[in-house]
Amino acid sequence: MTTVHTHDDLIARATDADAASALQGTRDLFSLPEGVIYLDGNSLGALPSAVPAVVDDVMHRQWGERLIRSWNEADWWGAQTRVGDRVGRLVGAAPGQVVVTDSTSVNLFKAVIGAGRLRPGRTVVLTDPDSFPTDLYMTESAAALAGLEVRRVHPRDAVAAIAEVGDALVLASYSSVDYRTGELWDLREITDAAHAVGGLACWDLCHSAGVIEVDLDAGGADLAVGCGYKYLNGGPGAPAFLYVATRHQDDFDQPLTGWQGHAHPFEMRPDYEPAPGITRARVGTPPLLSVLALEAALTAYDGLSPADVRAASVSVTGTFIEALDALGVDLPLATPRDPERRGSQVSLRHPQAFAVVQALIARGVIGDFREPDIIRLGFAPLYVTHVDAVRAAVHVAEVIEGREFERPEFAERGAVT
Amino acid sequence: MTTVHTHDDLIARATDADAASALQGTRDLFSLPEGVIYLDGNSLGALPSAVPAVVDDVMHRQWGERLIRSWNEADWWGAQTRVGDRVGRLVGAAPGQVVVTDSTSVNLFKAVIGAGRLRPGRTVVLTDPDSFPTDLYMTESAAALAGLEVRRVHPRDAVAAIAEVGDALVLASYSSVDYRTGELWDLREITDAAHAVGGLACWDLCHSAGVIEVDLDAGGADLAVGCGYKYLNGGPGAPAFLYVATRHQDDFDQPLTGWQGHAHPFEMRPDYEPAPGITRARVGTPPLLSVLALEAALTAYDGLSPADVRAASVSVTGTFIEALDALGVDLPLATPRDPERRGSQVSLRHPQAFAVVQALIARGVIGDFREPDIIRLGFAPLYVTHVDAVRAAVHVAEVIEGREFERPEFAERGAVT
Structure with missing residues (x-):
């Protein structure tokens, strides 16, 4: 690797990398404010x-004009599985x-209870102590x-723990990317180990879907969950997704037995009979403005392969790390330098991480803070370019070198950070 | 009551009733297609x-421009309880x-499991066999x-059944309006009976909120659920609501322990500690396009008292029934004639109810069919006028008298009816 020393060199290399990227031009598919480098797409x-x-169109025509008829005409009824298939491709x-x-x-919740019912008599669920807390x-x-x-049990110890639990294992439930450090775990190993003792594996893809090459089918995942509003860009609070491998669907007995998961929902039968296939994982009437916003958002991925997206992600995060090095920023990386072990984010540690994040935001570099000392910067490769990555590194260098984070206005914490 | 015999008389009376209504003019707050009488707001x-x-604004400015900052700036974080309070007023x-x-x-689901934990050692939940199936x-x-x-146990028998169950009662869970027949039940009696044996009551307000004078606090309800997309007009699949009486909140231990119900969500603590108050009933990140659409929708109720809305509902449904009588339509009513026992809908029985509904839709009168023989017509008093009610009755009379429902094109059933 050539060592680069100047800002101009870094920008020139990044410009070349953008021009050569398979994702060249995808940034134009997004509406981003002027002057912002948005590193919070995670x-x-x-x-x-x-x-x-x-x-x-959903508001004015489908809802306003066609009203209840849109359940058939616009196939609102099929939206959850139609959009699900679109997520599935990623x-x-x-x-x-x-x-x-x-x-x-x-x-x-559905996955854990459903897993228990797929493996009756077994008693142990393994999960990561460092999971996003809602998982715990x-x-x-x-x-x-x-x-x-x-x-x-931490993912690095999961394979050994699974062997120890043996035939008591119901489920190993793990995130493929650590939400704080950005470390990427190979869930295939954990899945293989779980299967070896007759258990199941659930993959949390919140920080993977849309940026990592995830191979649910090829990797043997039994169940998976993930988020619609991070790298999938479905909008604030966009609905999430649930994957149930075909081989388990007939026996997937999930506890939230709402009418939209029923085999014959309009017959209004007194007793629950789950629909065939993944439809049984539906519950109540879904928030269609948000479901259909997600469907539209996913068109940004049209024509892109997960491999191309992953390559761009690795390249952009690598460019950022390389630029930090070149600029002499010596904050500890919480994220592995090895691209094989790195998700689509770079997390830096700093004792005043909260104030550093505020100082960056004031410069238009929007990332976020995570307890206790994490500056978390997400790189959504569809709209964060290599040039953005270099510019962001320059801002980090200036904030740190100039001790800008010590300004009093950056100390105050809001409710949501 | 004066008997009215002619179409002109009916319309004249309805025009007067509209002019005298406390809801005069609220129809202008809605965007409805030309030529449609919309009786499916339920x-x-x-x-x-x-x-x-x-x-x-949510899409372009809050999401597109302000991005993650809107959690604070636009108080996305407080939206669920802020909109909840607005629903609470109704x-x-x-x-x-x-x-x-x-x-x-x-x-x-939260309410039933939460109720069980509020009344440990008790074992019996009573609910209506004719509930909307998802409740069952x-x-x-x-x-x-x-x-x-x-x-x-049917609501008419619930008080006696509660006495029989006695101190084994956890919860009596009932809808205040039957979704098929439109019959209105006095849940205060059931609630008093449940309390008399130390149990709890949950009210399902899906077909009541926004049209009936519901007195959760005054009626002593312990828990309640309801729907945002029916009479509250929040849009397709708008989020629902949950009520937990203040006196139970400290002990309300609901099973869907998502991070947004945590007391300190941004500290990312490893163990769950429920937030004070109703916030603990939150779960994951909510679909904000849909939540904020509901908030905007509820402004249609500004300045209206629930009593005025209820009076208009009774008057409009009464006008419809009276017009059917005057026009000689002799279909059996599934809905009570007594306004004290009637929700905001009128359901008629007909052996070919499905085809009748299709024939009405072809005339621009949109209602729906419910198994096995129900023509279900909902009257949302904010946008269905007395004149609409008379015109709808005339259409019903013509479809029945002219046996229009026998046309072959009205026999075919779509997926969603």
Whole structure:
């Protein structure tokens, strides 16, 4: 690797990398404010330009003019599985296995209890102590209801722990990317280990879908959950998704038995009979403005392969790390330098991380802070370019070198950070 | 009551009633297609004119320009309880007891399991065999997980059944309006009976909120659920709501322990600690396009008292029934004639109800069919006038007298009816 020393060199190399990227031009599919480098797409994805026209049509024509008739005419009824199949293409799932519904939290609840019922008599669920907390909370709650025991085991120790648990294992439930550090885990190993003892694996793809090459089918995942509003850009609080591998669907007995998961919903039968296939993972009537916004958002991925997206992600995050090095920023990286072990974010540690993030935001570089000391910068490769990555690194260098984070206005914390 | 015999007389009386109504002019707050009399607001409410501008602002400015900052700046974080309080005003709930979240189905799941935990050691849940099916399915599923037994008892027999169950009663869970027949039940009696044996009552307000004078607080309700997309006009699949009376909130231990219900969500603590108040009934990140569309929709109720809305509803449904009588339509009413026992819909029985509904839709009178023989016509008093009611009755009379429903094109059933 050539060592680069100047800002101009960095920008020139980044410009070349952008021109050579398979994602060249995808940034034009997004509406981003002037002067902003948006590195928080791992928390809330940017607005895809295709969304407003679709939502306008949903409001004015489908809802306002066609009213209840749109359930058939606009196939609102099929939206959750139709959009699910579209998500499936990004995460290596063949059609008929993904449904867009509820929140990630609620879907994880279905997955844990559903897993317990797929493996009756077994008692142990393994999950990552460093999971996004909702995963821990929901897993514990579901396990308590289902009479299961949760053991918190770090992913690096999961394979050994699974062997130890043996035929008591119900489920190994892991995120493929750590939401704080951005470390990428090979869930295939954990899945293979779980299968070797007759257990199941659930993959949390919140920080993977849309940026990592996820191979749910090829990797043998049994269940998976993920988020619609991060790298999938579905808008604030966009519905989440749930994957149930075809081989488990006939026996997937999930506890949120709402009418839209029924085999014959309009016969209004007194007793629940789950629909065939992934439809049984639906619950109540879904928030269609948000479901259909997500559908429109996903068109930004049309024509892109997950491999191309992943390559761009690795290249952009690598460019950022390289630029930090070249600029002499010596903050500890929480994220692995090895691209094989790195998600689509770069997290830096700093004792005043909160104030550093505020100082960056004031410069138009929007990232976020995570307890206790993490500056978390997400690189959504569809709209964050190599040049953006270099510019962001320059801002980080200036904030740190100039001790800009010590200004009093950056110390105050809002409710949501 | 003067008997009216002619179409002109009926229209003249209806015109006078519209002019005298406290809701005079509210129809102008909705965007409805030309030539349609929309009697399906009990399934999907019409588009309030205030909604599109708000959703446009949410998309373009809050999401597109301000991005993640809108969680604070636009108070996305507080939206679910802020909109909940607005719903609360329509259902007799003082602030701090209603949250807009998830679907009705999911909220009922929380309510049933939460009720079981509020009344440990008790085992019986009573619910209506004629409930909307999702209520039955979710109640059964929740009860199975919580070790409870569900008994299906019609509301007319509920008070006696509660006395019989005695101190085994966890919860009496009832809808205030039957979704098929439109019959209105006095849930205060059932609630008093449940309290007399130390149990709880949950009210399902899907077909009541926004049309009936519901007094959750005054009536002593412990829990309630309801729908955002029917008479509240929040749009297709708008989020639902959950009410937990203040006196139960500290002990309300609901099973869907998502991070947005945590006391310190941004500290990312490893263990769940429920937030104070109704916030603990939140779960995952909510679909904000839909939540904020509902908030805008509810402005149509500004300045209207629930009593005025209820009076208009009774008057409009009464006008419709009276017009059917005057026009000689002799279909059996599934809905009580007594306005004290009538919700905001009129359901007629006909052996070819499906085809009758299709024939009415072809004339621009949009209602819906419910198994097995119900022509279900909802009257949303904010946008269905007395004159609409008379015109709808004339259409019904013509479809029945002319046997228009026998035309072959009205026999074919779509997926969603």
